[in-house]
Amino acid sequence: MSKDIWFGIHASQEGCDFEDVKHVCLEAEKQGYDLFTIMDHFM
Secondary structure, eight states, X not given: OOHHHXXXXXXXXXXXXXXXXXXXHHHHHHHTOXXXXXXXXXX
């Protein structure tokens, strides 16, 4: 499953805005955070 699809599903379940979540995750990846650290933050 692609990251975008996974984030879309996760964000809609959490009631977050998909574009906001995607932007935050892209920025976090640039800063060197890994995906699991980011998702832990959202849970």
